[in-house]
Amino acid sequence: MLKITRKVEYALIALRHLKGKQDGELATAKEIAEQYGIPQELLAKALQQLAREHVIEAVKGPSGGYKLVTDPNSINMTKFFEIMEGPMGIMDCYFDSGCEQLNACNIRTPINRINDSIRSMFDKMTLADITY
């Protein structure tokens, strides 16, 4: 409960790694996977997602790899989590209205308050804070 997934973990590791690179220097999925002992294929998926959202940029072919193209200060953690995993909420009823008990439910309001607190906390935290 309240755990982040491996994919998010791997994405953070990769971003932190990329941030350490000079200028236009690239890092490959293989390089990162080996350095941190994580499964390359899974890491690759995380990197591809980040590339699709233009957080990083992919360069194909030999001597290709990835590099940061967005200032980590400009991406807050709510956005980052949602890039990696879709809508963030501690309960599905926060965004999915398919709950059968909505009328009987006696904890909707408090649940929403917890949600909002978590979101607002992550809103104020940027990728730069995390990958400093």
Added chain:
Amino acid sequence: MLKITRKVEYALIALRHLKGKQDGELATAKEIAEQYGIPQELLAKALQQLAREHVIEAVKGPSGGYKLVTDPNSINMTKFFEIMEGPMGIMDCYFDSGCEQLNACNIRTPINRINDSIRSMFDKMTLADITY
């Protein structure tokens, strides 16, 4: 990711329900399960855990049930979550040192910071806030 479990959800529903009772009035697992349309057996387990930790008290036998015996103001959400699910941390390495990559890992410090932020947020939030 970052989701609370059903058990926690059911515990919150039950606590909120118990809080609405007068004085020494009891509520049974069956009554709660039916009213909110949730599986009785699973709810029962949540209630039993709360009883073991003396958040509520169980009365056996016919006309038995549960009642609150601890002021919800005195239980913060960190404690509540840990009663229900054990140690709270967004990654296992927060409390479990069995990680192979500890030395290579480049995100330990930031992960710990996120953890601490979440914990401190839940430290300041009590069951009373949630079941008002």
Added chain:
DNA sequence: TTATACCCGACAAATTTAGTCGTAAATAAT
């Protein structure tokens, strides 16, 4: 004695997460 209600561990089903594989496309180097 009986019916009701909590207690609890073991099990099974369902869902989610983690990891793998095969194939394709781009491209630098030879």
Added chain:
DNA sequence: ATTATTTACGACTAAATTTGTCGGGTATAA
């Protein structure tokens, strides 16, 4: 051109976790 390297991506399997069920127990009020 061919080859080697690297990203892209969907399909698949495996593992782990969560969710739900079952059976047998204890306590106790009526």
